Amino acid sequence: MAAKIDETDRRILRALRRDARLSNSKLAEEVNLSASPCWNRVRALEQKGVIEGYSALLSQKALGLPDTVIIEVTLERHDDETVERFGQALAALPEVVEAYLLTGEYDYLIKVAVAGTEGYEEFLRRKLYTIPGLRHSRSTFVLRCLKRMASVEP
Numbered sequence: 001m002a003a004k005i006d007e008t009d010r011r012i013l014r015a016l017r018r019d020a021r022l023s024n025s026k027l028a029e030e031v032n033l034s035a036s037p038c039w040n041r042v043r044a045l046e047q048k049g050v051i052e053g054y055s056a057l058l059s060q061k062a063l064g065l066p067d068t069v070i071i072e073v074t075l076e077r078h079d080d081e082t083v084e085r086f087g088q089a090l091a092a093l094p095e096v097v098e099a100y101l102l103t104g105e106y107d108y109l110i111k112v113a114v115a116g117t118e119g120y121e122e123f124l125r126r127k128l129y130t131i132p133g134l135r136h137s138r139s140t141f142v143l144r145c146l147k148r149m150a151s152v153e154p
Helices: 007-018 024-030 035-047 080-091 116-126
Strands: 067-075 096-101 108-114 134-141
Touching: 007 024, 007 035, 024 035, 067 080, 067 116, 080 096, 080 108, 108 116, 116 134
Parallel strands: none
Antiparallel strands: 067 108, 067 134, 096 108
């Protein structure tokens, strides 16, 4: 069930979404609250699970992984053990930025960060293709990211 949030909570969430490093006093000023009620609202949003955490967005390019590849994966079997084991193995790979279990033609959609075609081949041969249960994969190199958000707009 979705948590009940009012317009003040939404203003807080939008401000934190733009800049999660805002001090409580700056946040309170931005959303027209005093510091204590603002702090209480942020803590309540965290406790309700509306705010799941805070993180830094890192530059793939600056870290030497400028290329993003989207991979669609089909598994050999769809029993619980194969699906679970494959998902856990994906989650352990540092190149995997996102991984989704899907309905439809493919079983998983994976977003990976690599350094060019050489880095991608290395990822495929030494990591992805060594995970038991993989039957087929199809890959697409991303030309340009048009939108990247860490969360939805509240």
